[in-house]
Amino acid sequence: MKTTLRKAIHQMDVMMAPLILSAVKEQNALNTYLFHALFQDKAELAKNLCDPQQQVTVATFREFVAYHKSKGYTFVSPVDVLNGLLPDQRYIMLTFDDGYYNNLRALPILEEFNVPALFFISANHVYKNKAFWWDVAYREGKKAGMTDEAISSEKAHLLTLTDDAIDAHLIKKYGPECFTPVGETDRPLTPEELNKFAQHPLVHIGNHTCDHAVLPNYTAAGIKEQISKAQDILEDIVGYRPITVAYPCGEFNDTVLQVCQQEGIKLGITTHHAKNFSPQLYEPTNLLTLNRFTIWGNEDLIPQCDFYRSDYHMLDKMKGMLKKFKAKA
Ligand SMILES: [Zn+2]
Known part of the structure; x- marks a missing residue:
């Protein structure tokens, strides 16, 4: 299904969720x-x-x-x-x-x-007080002037690798200190805190x-x-x-x-x-x-909660129908 169509149907599902919840009892x-x-x-x-x-x-x-x-x-x-x-x-x-x-x-x-x-x-x-690689890729990428799209595509590539290969990639690019956390925003818990x-x-x-x-x-x-x-x-x-x-x-x-x-x-x-x-x-x-x-956090909270609670999602039904149709074809 095309992304724009999928997004439009999803938006409709989000809008309908409060109505569905008021009419049909939510499943346990x-x-x-x-x-x-x-x-x-x-x-x-x-x-x-x-x-x-x-x-x-x-x-x-x-x-x-x-x-x-x-x-x-x-x-x-x-x-x-x-x-x-x-x-x-x-x-x-x-x-x-x-x-x-x-x-x-x-x-x-x-x-x-x-x-x-x-x-x-x-x-x-936690054990090594090491920053998470996606934070390093984002922070250093931003500092280096990369666009959000470029950072996203680098992240998508890194997700296909082992941790050693990810570390090697980022250290080669940003130096050995890049995995040192910068503060309370990005650091992991210490062993004592945990x-x-x-x-x-x-x-x-x-x-x-x-x-x-x-x-x-x-x-x-x-x-x-x-x-x-x-x-x-x-x-x-x-x-x-x-x-x-x-x-x-x-x-x-x-x-x-x-x-x-x-x-x-x-x-x-x-x-x-x-x-x-x-x-x-x-x-x-x-x-x-x-x-x-x-x-x-960058979307309205209550519609998201209502959507997840609702048991009727048109998008799921359409995906199911599409699957059946493809299986028959
Ligand atoms: Zn995780």
């Missing part, structure tokens, strides 16, 4: 949401110190939690999910990927609403590999190392071996799932935008490949 499910960096405000974003990613500020995150509280959602931890969810309730699980220091800004909000959250940590970034953070009863820590590895780019041995070593490092820092994983960039394959099972990981999460329905989510493969929605 577990909705999980992905956040990355949590920016203090728009002014921090404007400094171009790191990749703006989804541009979510503390205020947006608070509004997001308040919205779902007001809609009667039960906020759950991974332990609650594994203990079994009731089929007649609507659940939400909050997740943050990567291990940014700025994720500590979520804590007063989690406390205010008494809701848990799951933080997936790229272990070596240790303290993990002790909070509302905070759960999960595996996000050693080096933010896009796992299908690695050999079987490389996949094993990225997952198992991260378990070791995180156990050292937080005192337990994580039982959850978020696959960097949502990418996984059969080897990844096997290694996770061997490592005692019980719950895995992707970036596929969909609800998780019970009891199907408890099938072993599904529990290791849960779906997750993404929120954008």
Whole structure:
């Protein structure tokens, strides 16, 4: 389907969502949401110190939690999910990927609403106080006068590489110091901060590999190392071996799932935008490949939330019809 047409239908789905929600009861499910960096405000974003990613500020995150509280959602931890969810309730699980220091800004909000959250940590970034490569590519690219399009296409290329190859590319271009974080906006948590953070009863820590590895780019041995070593490092820092994983960039394959099972990981999460329905989510493969929605701070929040809650999306129906038509043709 052409991008412009797809965008137009999506816009229609977003506009229709509140009407659909008022007319049809929302299906019971577990909705999980992905956040990355949590920016203090728009002014921090404007400094171009790191990749703006989804541009979510503390205020947006608070509004997001308040919205779902007001809609009667039960906020759950991974332990609650594994203990079994009731089929007649609507659940939400909050997740943050990567291990940014700025994720500590979520804590007063989690406390205010008494809701848990799951933080997936790229272990070596914390261990070595190393900046994330996409922040380096963005910050240094901006300084060098690259356009946003040029930075995006460089990032798309780097996503196909292993962490070693990405590092080599950026160090060759910007020098060996480029992976030193520039401040509180881009730096990862320190091991001491993560240790303290993990002790909070509302905070759960999960595996996000050693080096933010896009796992299908690695050999079987490389996949094993990225997952198992991260378990070791995180156990050292937080005192337990994580039982959850978020696959960097949502990418996984059969080897990844096997290694996770061997490592005692019980719950895995992707970036596929969909609800998780019970009891199907408890099938072993599904529990290791849960779906997750993404929120954008540069778009209106409530229409996004309504859209994800709505169970009728014209775009999905049309894609389904197109698939059937192609299969017949
Ligand atoms: Zn990540």
